[in-house]
Amino acid sequence: MTVTETAPQPRERILRAAADLLAEGGREAVSTRSVSAAAGVQAQTIYRQFGDMQGLLDEVAQRGFASYLADKHANLASGDPVEQLRRGWDLHVSFGLANPALYRLLYTDPRPGEGATVMGEANDILVRLVTRVAETGRLRMDVQAAAAMIHAAGIGVTVTLISARAAGRLAEHEGLAENTRDALLAALIADEEETGAEQSRAERGARHAVALKALLEEEGEQPFTPGEHLLLGELLTRLAGKAGLGGR
Incomplete structure:
Protein backbone atom coordinates (compact mmCIF):
# COMPACT_ATOMS: atom_id res chain seq x y z
CA MET A 1 0.00 0.00 0.00
CA THR A 2 1.41 3.38 -0.98
CA VAL A 3 1.67 6.51 1.14
CA THR A 4 -0.88 8.16 -1.13
CA GLU A 5 -3.39 5.41 -0.41
CA THR A 6 -3.01 5.66 3.39
CA ALA A 7 -2.65 9.41 3.89
CA PRO A 8 -5.92 11.33 4.37
CA GLN A 9 -6.92 13.40 1.38
CA PRO A 10 -7.13 17.21 1.73
CA ARG A 11 -10.90 17.22 2.23
CA GLU A 12 -10.66 14.74 5.09
CA ARG A 13 -7.73 16.60 6.67
CA ILE A 14 -9.71 19.84 6.54
CA LEU A 15 -12.77 18.26 8.16
CA ARG A 16 -10.71 16.69 10.92
CA ALA A 17 -8.83 19.93 11.56
CA ALA A 18 -12.03 21.97 11.74
CA ALA A 19 -13.69 19.45 14.07
CA ASP A 20 -10.66 19.42 16.39
CA LEU A 21 -10.44 23.21 16.47
CA LEU A 22 -14.16 23.48 17.17
CA ALA A 23 -13.95 21.01 20.04
CA GLU A 24 -10.91 22.68 21.55
CA GLY A 25 -11.76 26.34 21.15
CA GLY A 26 -15.34 26.74 19.98
CA ARG A 27 -16.53 28.39 16.80
CA GLU A 28 -14.19 31.36 17.19
CA ALA A 29 -11.23 29.01 16.83
CA VAL A 30 -12.36 27.81 13.39
CA SER A 31 -10.99 30.30 10.89
CA THR A 32 -9.59 29.97 7.41
CA ARG A 33 -6.09 30.56 8.70
CA SER A 34 -6.29 28.11 11.61
CA VAL A 35 -7.92 25.35 9.58
CA SER A 36 -5.53 25.67 6.64
CA ALA A 37 -2.54 25.59 9.01
CA ALA A 38 -3.81 22.58 10.96
CA ALA A 39 -4.76 20.67 7.80
CA GLY A 40 -1.58 21.58 5.92
CA VAL A 41 -3.43 23.06 2.94
CA GLN A 42 -3.73 26.42 1.24
CA ALA A 43 -6.72 28.58 2.10
CA GLN A 44 -8.10 28.30 -1.42
CA THR A 45 -8.31 24.53 -0.98
CA ILE A 46 -10.94 25.03 1.73
CA TYR A 47 -13.05 27.19 -0.56
CA ARG A 48 -12.60 24.82 -3.46
CA GLN A 49 -13.77 21.86 -1.36
CA PHE A 50 -16.56 23.50 0.66
CA GLY A 51 -17.47 26.75 -1.08
CA ASP A 52 -16.88 28.85 2.04
CA MET A 53 -16.35 28.49 5.79
CA GLN A 54 -20.08 28.13 6.32
CA GLY A 55 -20.11 25.12 4.03
CA LEU A 56 -17.23 23.62 6.00
CA LEU A 57 -18.98 24.19 9.33
CA ASP A 58 -22.20 22.68 8.00
CA GLU A 59 -20.39 19.49 6.99
CA VAL A 60 -18.57 19.32 10.33
CA ALA A 61 -21.95 19.62 12.06
CA GLN A 62 -23.51 16.91 9.90
CA ARG A 63 -20.64 14.53 10.58
CA GLY A 64 -20.65 15.19 14.32
CA PHE A 65 -24.43 14.80 14.49
CA ALA A 66 -24.49 11.49 12.61
CA SER A 67 -23.99 9.15 15.58
CA TYR A 68 -26.56 11.09 17.62
CA LEU A 69 -29.14 10.77 14.85
CA ALA A 70 -28.37 7.05 14.58
CA ASP A 71 -29.11 6.68 18.30
CA LYS A 72 -32.33 8.68 17.91
CA HIS A 73 -33.48 6.46 15.05
CA ALA A 74 -32.65 3.33 17.07
CA ASN A 75 -34.80 4.69 19.89
CA LEU A 76 -37.76 4.74 17.48
CA ALA A 77 -37.55 1.01 16.89
CA SER A 78 -39.70 -0.31 19.71
CA GLY A 79 -41.05 0.29 23.17
CA ASP A 80 -43.58 2.42 24.98
CA PRO A 81 -43.79 5.85 23.31
CA VAL A 82 -43.54 7.71 26.63
CA GLU A 83 -40.38 5.80 27.54
CA GLN A 84 -39.06 6.55 24.07
CA LEU A 85 -39.60 10.25 24.76
CA ARG A 86 -37.71 9.91 28.04
CA ARG A 87 -34.80 8.18 26.33
CA GLY A 88 -34.85 10.74 23.54
CA TRP A 89 -34.55 13.56 26.08
CA ASP A 90 -31.65 11.80 27.81
CA LEU A 91 -29.89 11.24 24.48
CA HIS A 92 -30.23 14.94 23.67
CA VAL A 93 -28.75 16.12 26.98
CA SER A 94 -25.96 13.52 26.85
CA PHE A 95 -25.03 14.57 23.32
CA GLY A 96 -24.79 18.22 24.36
CA ARG A 132 -47.12 8.10 18.90
CA VAL A 133 -48.05 9.33 22.36
CA ALA A 134 -50.97 11.27 20.89
CA GLU A 135 -52.25 8.17 19.14
CA THR A 136 -52.56 6.41 22.50
CA GLY A 137 -54.97 9.12 23.66
CA ARG A 138 -52.65 10.36 26.42
CA LEU A 139 -51.31 13.61 24.98
CA ARG A 140 -52.89 16.69 26.55
CA MET A 141 -52.22 19.12 23.68
CA ASP A 142 -51.53 19.40 19.97
CA VAL A 143 -48.56 17.38 18.71
CA GLN A 144 -46.65 20.33 17.26
CA ALA A 145 -47.18 22.45 20.36
CA ALA A 146 -46.03 19.64 22.67
CA ALA A 147 -42.98 18.91 20.51
CA ALA A 148 -42.04 22.60 20.54
CA MET A 149 -42.19 22.68 24.34
CA ILE A 150 -40.00 19.59 24.67
CA HIS A 151 -37.54 20.98 22.14
CA ALA A 152 -37.25 24.37 23.86
CA ALA A 153 -36.96 22.90 27.34
CA GLY A 154 -34.33 20.39 26.21
CA ILE A 155 -32.17 23.11 24.72
CA GLY A 156 -32.53 25.30 27.80
CA VAL A 157 -31.53 22.52 30.18
CA THR A 158 -28.63 21.36 28.03
CA VAL A 159 -27.17 24.84 27.56
CA THR A 160 -27.50 25.45 31.30
CA LEU A 161 -25.60 22.26 32.08
CA ILE A 162 -22.92 23.01 29.49
CA SER A 163 -22.36 26.45 31.00
CA ALA A 164 -22.35 25.02 34.53
CA ARG A 165 -19.72 22.45 33.61
CA ALA A 166 -17.54 25.13 32.01
CA ALA A 167 -17.77 27.14 35.23
CA GLY A 168 -17.00 24.10 37.39
CA ARG A 169 -20.48 24.16 38.95
CA LEU A 170 -22.13 21.14 37.38
CA ALA A 171 -22.68 19.48 40.77
CA GLU A 172 -25.00 22.34 41.73
CA HIS A 173 -27.39 21.24 38.96
CA GLU A 174 -27.59 17.58 39.84
CA GLY A 175 -30.97 16.17 38.81
CA LEU A 176 -31.91 19.21 36.73
CA ALA A 177 -32.27 17.30 33.46
CA GLU A 178 -34.24 14.42 34.96
CA ASN A 179 -36.50 16.59 37.09
CA THR A 180 -37.29 18.95 34.22
CA ARG A 181 -37.97 16.00 31.91
CA ASP A 182 -40.33 14.33 34.34
CA ALA A 183 -42.18 17.55 35.18
CA LEU A 184 -42.64 18.44 31.52
CA LEU A 185 -43.84 14.99 30.49
CA ALA A 186 -46.23 14.89 33.46
CA ALA A 187 -47.73 18.17 32.26
CA LEU A 188 -48.02 16.99 28.66
CA ILE A 189 -49.01 13.35 29.06
CA ALA A 190 -51.84 11.80 31.08
CA ASP A 191 -51.09 8.75 33.21
CA GLU A 192 -52.55 5.48 31.99
CA GLU A 193 -54.28 5.14 35.37
CA GLU A 194 -56.23 8.38 34.96
CA THR A 195 -59.93 7.62 34.63
CA GLY A 196 -62.76 9.58 33.13
CA ALA A 197 -64.14 10.34 36.59
CA GLU A 198 -60.94 12.20 37.47
CA GLN A 199 -61.12 14.48 34.46
CA SER A 200 -63.60 16.97 33.14
CA ARG A 201 -65.54 16.19 30.00
CA ALA A 202 -63.62 18.93 28.18
CA GLU A 203 -60.28 17.43 29.18
CA ARG A 204 -61.29 13.96 28.01
CA GLY A 205 -62.61 15.37 24.76
CA ALA A 206 -59.45 17.35 24.17
CA ARG A 207 -57.24 14.28 24.56
CA HIS A 208 -59.41 12.26 22.18
CA ALA A 209 -59.37 15.13 19.67
CA VAL A 210 -55.57 15.24 19.84
CA ALA A 211 -55.40 11.48 19.23
CA LEU A 212 -57.78 11.62 16.28
CA LYS A 213 -55.96 14.58 14.77
CA ALA A 214 -52.64 12.72 15.02
CA LEU A 215 -54.14 9.73 13.23
CA LEU A 216 -55.73 12.00 10.62
CA GLU A 217 -52.38 13.58 9.81
CA GLU A 218 -50.64 10.26 9.16
CA GLU A 219 -49.58 9.69 5.60
CA GLY A 220 -51.68 7.33 3.54
CA GLU A 221 -55.02 7.19 1.80
CA GLN A 222 -57.61 9.43 3.45
CA PRO A 223 -61.39 8.88 3.37
CA PHE A 224 -61.97 12.64 3.02
CA THR A 225 -61.71 15.21 0.26
CA PRO A 226 -59.00 17.86 0.77
CA GLY A 227 -61.67 20.31 1.92
CA GLU A 228 -63.17 17.85 4.39
CA HIS A 229 -59.71 16.96 5.68
CA LEU A 230 -58.94 20.64 6.28
CA LEU A 231 -62.27 21.29 7.99
CA LEU A 232 -62.01 18.25 10.26
CA GLY A 233 -58.46 19.20 11.21
CA GLU A 234 -59.64 22.69 12.15
CA LEU A 235 -62.50 21.30 14.24
CA LEU A 236 -60.23 18.85 16.05
CA THR A 237 -57.71 21.62 16.75
CA ARG A 238 -60.50 23.68 18.28
CA LEU A 239 -61.62 20.75 20.44
CA ALA A 240 -58.03 20.07 21.51
CA GLY A 241 -57.82 23.62 22.85
CA LYS A 242 -61.24 23.56 24.47
CA ALA A 243 -59.90 22.69 27.90
CA GLY A 244 -57.00 25.11 27.65
CA LEU A 245 -54.60 22.33 26.70
CA GLY A 246 -53.27 24.08 23.64
CA GLY A 247 -53.63 23.62 19.92
CA ARG A 248 -52.30 24.86 16.63
Missing part, protein backbone atom coordinates in the same frame (compact mmCIF):
# COMPACT_ATOMS: atom_id res chain seq x y z
CA LEU A 97 -22.59 17.49 27.37
CA ALA A 98 -20.31 15.24 25.33
CA ASN A 99 -20.04 17.73 22.44
CA PRO A 100 -20.50 21.23 23.93
CA ALA A 101 -18.91 23.22 21.10
CA LEU A 102 -20.78 21.31 18.40
CA TYR A 103 -24.01 21.62 20.37
CA ARG A 104 -23.65 25.38 20.63
CA LEU A 105 -22.91 25.56 16.92
CA LEU A 106 -26.11 23.70 16.13
CA TYR A 107 -28.51 25.04 18.73
CA THR A 108 -27.40 28.46 19.92
CA ASP A 109 -25.63 30.11 16.99
CA PRO A 110 -27.73 33.10 15.90
CA ARG A 111 -27.20 32.66 12.18
CA PRO A 112 -30.40 31.33 10.56
CA GLY A 113 -30.32 28.19 8.49
CA GLU A 114 -27.12 26.77 9.89
CA GLY A 115 -27.39 23.03 10.42
CA ALA A 116 -30.95 23.13 9.12
CA THR A 117 -30.79 19.69 7.49
CA VAL A 118 -29.59 17.72 10.50
CA MET A 119 -31.65 19.79 12.91
CA GLY A 120 -34.73 19.16 10.79
CA GLU A 121 -34.18 15.42 10.93
CA ALA A 122 -33.84 15.48 14.73
CA ASN A 123 -37.04 17.51 15.03
CA ASP A 124 -38.88 15.10 12.74
CA ILE A 125 -37.94 12.24 15.06
CA LEU A 126 -39.23 14.19 18.07
CA VAL A 127 -42.52 14.91 16.30
CA ARG A 128 -42.89 11.23 15.41
CA LEU A 129 -42.40 10.25 19.06
CA VAL A 130 -44.92 12.82 20.28
CA THR A 131 -47.37 11.66 17.59
Whole structure:
Protein backbone atom coordinates (compact mmCIF):
# COMPACT_ATOMS: atom_id res chain seq x y z
CA MET A 1 0.00 0.00 0.00
CA THR A 2 1.41 3.38 -0.98
CA VAL A 3 1.67 6.51 1.14
CA THR A 4 -0.88 8.16 -1.13
CA GLU A 5 -3.39 5.41 -0.41
CA THR A 6 -3.01 5.66 3.39
CA ALA A 7 -2.65 9.41 3.89
CA PRO A 8 -5.92 11.33 4.37
CA GLN A 9 -6.92 13.40 1.38
CA PRO A 10 -7.13 17.21 1.73
CA ARG A 11 -10.90 17.22 2.23
CA GLU A 12 -10.66 14.74 5.09
CA ARG A 13 -7.73 16.60 6.67
CA ILE A 14 -9.71 19.84 6.54
CA LEU A 15 -12.77 18.26 8.16
CA ARG A 16 -10.71 16.69 10.92
CA ALA A 17 -8.83 19.93 11.56
CA ALA A 18 -12.03 21.97 11.74
CA ALA A 19 -13.69 19.45 14.07
CA ASP A 20 -10.66 19.42 16.39
CA LEU A 21 -10.44 23.21 16.47
CA LEU A 22 -14.16 23.48 17.17
CA ALA A 23 -13.95 21.01 20.04
CA GLU A 24 -10.91 22.68 21.55
CA GLY A 25 -11.76 26.34 21.15
CA GLY A 26 -15.34 26.74 19.98
CA ARG A 27 -16.53 28.39 16.80
CA GLU A 28 -14.19 31.36 17.19
CA ALA A 29 -11.23 29.01 16.83
CA VAL A 30 -12.36 27.81 13.39
CA SER A 31 -10.99 30.30 10.89
CA THR A 32 -9.59 29.97 7.41
CA ARG A 33 -6.09 30.56 8.70
CA SER A 34 -6.29 28.11 11.61
CA VAL A 35 -7.92 25.35 9.58
CA SER A 36 -5.53 25.67 6.64
CA ALA A 37 -2.54 25.59 9.01
CA ALA A 38 -3.81 22.58 10.96
CA ALA A 39 -4.76 20.67 7.80
CA GLY A 40 -1.58 21.58 5.92
CA VAL A 41 -3.43 23.06 2.94
CA GLN A 42 -3.73 26.42 1.24
CA ALA A 43 -6.72 28.58 2.10
CA GLN A 44 -8.10 28.30 -1.42
CA THR A 45 -8.31 24.53 -0.98
CA ILE A 46 -10.94 25.03 1.73
CA TYR A 47 -13.05 27.19 -0.56
CA ARG A 48 -12.60 24.82 -3.46
CA GLN A 49 -13.77 21.86 -1.36
CA PHE A 50 -16.56 23.50 0.66
CA GLY A 51 -17.47 26.75 -1.08
CA ASP A 52 -16.88 28.85 2.04
CA MET A 53 -16.35 28.49 5.79
CA GLN A 54 -20.08 28.13 6.32
CA GLY A 55 -20.11 25.12 4.03
CA LEU A 56 -17.23 23.62 6.00
CA LEU A 57 -18.98 24.19 9.33
CA ASP A 58 -22.20 22.68 8.00
CA GLU A 59 -20.39 19.49 6.99
CA VAL A 60 -18.57 19.32 10.33
CA ALA A 61 -21.95 19.62 12.06
CA GLN A 62 -23.51 16.91 9.90
CA ARG A 63 -20.64 14.53 10.58
CA GLY A 64 -20.65 15.19 14.32
CA PHE A 65 -24.43 14.80 14.49
CA ALA A 66 -24.49 11.49 12.61
CA SER A 67 -23.99 9.15 15.58
CA TYR A 68 -26.56 11.09 17.62
CA LEU A 69 -29.14 10.77 14.85
CA ALA A 70 -28.37 7.05 14.58
CA ASP A 71 -29.11 6.68 18.30
CA LYS A 72 -32.33 8.68 17.91
CA HIS A 73 -33.48 6.46 15.05
CA ALA A 74 -32.65 3.33 17.07
CA ASN A 75 -34.80 4.69 19.89
CA LEU A 76 -37.76 4.74 17.48
CA ALA A 77 -37.55 1.01 16.89
CA SER A 78 -39.70 -0.31 19.71
CA GLY A 79 -41.05 0.29 23.17
CA ASP A 80 -43.58 2.42 24.98
CA PRO A 81 -43.79 5.85 23.31
CA VAL A 82 -43.54 7.71 26.63
CA GLU A 83 -40.38 5.80 27.54
CA GLN A 84 -39.06 6.55 24.07
CA LEU A 85 -39.60 10.25 24.76
CA ARG A 86 -37.71 9.91 28.04
CA ARG A 87 -34.80 8.18 26.33
CA GLY A 88 -34.85 10.74 23.54
CA TRP A 89 -34.55 13.56 26.08
CA ASP A 90 -31.65 11.80 27.81
CA LEU A 91 -29.89 11.24 24.48
CA HIS A 92 -30.23 14.94 23.67
CA VAL A 93 -28.75 16.12 26.98
CA SER A 94 -25.96 13.52 26.85
CA PHE A 95 -25.03 14.57 23.32
CA GLY A 96 -24.79 18.22 24.36
CA LEU A 97 -22.59 17.49 27.37
CA ALA A 98 -20.31 15.24 25.33
CA ASN A 99 -20.04 17.73 22.44
CA PRO A 100 -20.50 21.23 23.93
CA ALA A 101 -18.91 23.22 21.10
CA LEU A 102 -20.78 21.31 18.40
CA TYR A 103 -24.01 21.62 20.37
CA ARG A 104 -23.65 25.38 20.63
CA LEU A 105 -22.91 25.56 16.92
CA LEU A 106 -26.11 23.70 16.13
CA TYR A 107 -28.51 25.04 18.73
CA THR A 108 -27.40 28.46 19.92
CA ASP A 109 -25.63 30.11 16.99
CA PRO A 110 -27.73 33.10 15.90
CA ARG A 111 -27.20 32.66 12.18
CA PRO A 112 -30.40 31.33 10.56
CA GLY A 113 -30.32 28.19 8.49
CA GLU A 114 -27.12 26.77 9.89
CA GLY A 115 -27.39 23.03 10.42
CA ALA A 116 -30.95 23.13 9.12
CA THR A 117 -30.79 19.69 7.49
CA VAL A 118 -29.59 17.72 10.50
CA MET A 119 -31.65 19.79 12.91
CA GLY A 120 -34.73 19.16 10.79
CA GLU A 121 -34.18 15.42 10.93
CA ALA A 122 -33.84 15.48 14.73
CA ASN A 123 -37.04 17.51 15.03
CA ASP A 124 -38.88 15.10 12.74
CA ILE A 125 -37.94 12.24 15.06
CA LEU A 126 -39.23 14.19 18.07
CA VAL A 127 -42.52 14.91 16.30
CA ARG A 128 -42.89 11.23 15.41
CA LEU A 129 -42.40 10.25 19.06
CA VAL A 130 -44.92 12.82 20.28
CA THR A 131 -47.37 11.66 17.59
CA ARG A 132 -47.12 8.10 18.90
CA VAL A 133 -48.05 9.33 22.36
CA ALA A 134 -50.97 11.27 20.89
CA GLU A 135 -52.25 8.17 19.14
CA THR A 136 -52.56 6.41 22.50
CA GLY A 137 -54.97 9.12 23.66
CA ARG A 138 -52.65 10.36 26.42
CA LEU A 139 -51.31 13.61 24.98
CA ARG A 140 -52.89 16.69 26.55
CA MET A 141 -52.22 19.12 23.68
CA ASP A 142 -51.53 19.40 19.97
CA VAL A 143 -48.56 17.38 18.71
CA GLN A 144 -46.65 20.33 17.26
CA ALA A 145 -47.18 22.45 20.36
CA ALA A 146 -46.03 19.64 22.67
CA ALA A 147 -42.98 18.91 20.51
CA ALA A 148 -42.04 22.60 20.54
CA MET A 149 -42.19 22.68 24.34
CA ILE A 150 -40.00 19.59 24.67
CA HIS A 151 -37.54 20.98 22.14
CA ALA A 152 -37.25 24.37 23.86
CA ALA A 153 -36.96 22.90 27.34
CA GLY A 154 -34.33 20.39 26.21
CA ILE A 155 -32.17 23.11 24.72
CA GLY A 156 -32.53 25.30 27.80
CA VAL A 157 -31.53 22.52 30.18
CA THR A 158 -28.63 21.36 28.03
CA VAL A 159 -27.17 24.84 27.56
CA THR A 160 -27.50 25.45 31.30
CA LEU A 161 -25.60 22.26 32.08
CA ILE A 162 -22.92 23.01 29.49
CA SER A 163 -22.36 26.45 31.00
CA ALA A 164 -22.35 25.02 34.53
CA ARG A 165 -19.72 22.45 33.61
CA ALA A 166 -17.54 25.13 32.01
CA ALA A 167 -17.77 27.14 35.23
CA GLY A 168 -17.00 24.10 37.39
CA ARG A 169 -20.48 24.16 38.95
CA LEU A 170 -22.13 21.14 37.38
CA ALA A 171 -22.68 19.48 40.77
CA GLU A 172 -25.00 22.34 41.73
CA HIS A 173 -27.39 21.24 38.96
CA GLU A 174 -27.59 17.58 39.84
CA GLY A 175 -30.97 16.17 38.81
CA LEU A 176 -31.91 19.21 36.73
CA ALA A 177 -32.27 17.30 33.46
CA GLU A 178 -34.24 14.42 34.96
CA ASN A 179 -36.50 16.59 37.09
CA THR A 180 -37.29 18.95 34.22
CA ARG A 181 -37.97 16.00 31.91
CA ASP A 182 -40.33 14.33 34.34
CA ALA A 183 -42.18 17.55 35.18
CA LEU A 184 -42.64 18.44 31.52
CA LEU A 185 -43.84 14.99 30.49
CA ALA A 186 -46.23 14.89 33.46
CA ALA A 187 -47.73 18.17 32.26
CA LEU A 188 -48.02 16.99 28.66
CA ILE A 189 -49.01 13.35 29.06
CA ALA A 190 -51.84 11.80 31.08
CA ASP A 191 -51.09 8.75 33.21
CA GLU A 192 -52.55 5.48 31.99
CA GLU A 193 -54.28 5.14 35.37
CA GLU A 194 -56.23 8.38 34.96
CA THR A 195 -59.93 7.62 34.63
CA GLY A 196 -62.76 9.58 33.13
CA ALA A 197 -64.14 10.34 36.59
CA GLU A 198 -60.94 12.20 37.47
CA GLN A 199 -61.12 14.48 34.46
CA SER A 200 -63.60 16.97 33.14
CA ARG A 201 -65.54 16.19 30.00
CA ALA A 202 -63.62 18.93 28.18
CA GLU A 203 -60.28 17.43 29.18
CA ARG A 204 -61.29 13.96 28.01
CA GLY A 205 -62.61 15.37 24.76
CA ALA A 206 -59.45 17.35 24.17
CA ARG A 207 -57.24 14.28 24.56
CA HIS A 208 -59.41 12.26 22.18
CA ALA A 209 -59.37 15.13 19.67
CA VAL A 210 -55.57 15.24 19.84
CA ALA A 211 -55.40 11.48 19.23
CA LEU A 212 -57.78 11.62 16.28
CA LYS A 213 -55.96 14.58 14.77
CA ALA A 214 -52.64 12.72 15.02
CA LEU A 215 -54.14 9.73 13.23
CA LEU A 216 -55.73 12.00 10.62
CA GLU A 217 -52.38 13.58 9.81
CA GLU A 218 -50.64 10.26 9.16
CA GLU A 219 -49.58 9.69 5.60
CA GLY A 220 -51.68 7.33 3.54
CA GLU A 221 -55.02 7.19 1.80
CA GLN A 222 -57.61 9.43 3.45
CA PRO A 223 -61.39 8.88 3.37
CA PHE A 224 -61.97 12.64 3.02
CA THR A 225 -61.71 15.21 0.26
CA PRO A 226 -59.00 17.86 0.77
CA GLY A 227 -61.67 20.31 1.92
CA GLU A 228 -63.17 17.85 4.39
CA HIS A 229 -59.71 16.96 5.68
CA LEU A 230 -58.94 20.64 6.28
CA LEU A 231 -62.27 21.29 7.99
CA LEU A 232 -62.01 18.25 10.26
CA GLY A 233 -58.46 19.20 11.21
CA GLU A 234 -59.64 22.69 12.15
CA LEU A 235 -62.50 21.30 14.24
CA LEU A 236 -60.23 18.85 16.05
CA THR A 237 -57.71 21.62 16.75
CA ARG A 238 -60.50 23.68 18.28
CA LEU A 239 -61.62 20.75 20.44
CA ALA A 240 -58.03 20.07 21.51
CA GLY A 241 -57.82 23.62 22.85
CA LYS A 242 -61.24 23.56 24.47
CA ALA A 243 -59.90 22.69 27.90
CA GLY A 244 -57.00 25.11 27.65
CA LEU A 245 -54.60 22.33 26.70
CA GLY A 246 -53.27 24.08 23.64
CA GLY A 247 -53.63 23.62 19.92
CA ARG A 248 -52.30 24.86 16.63
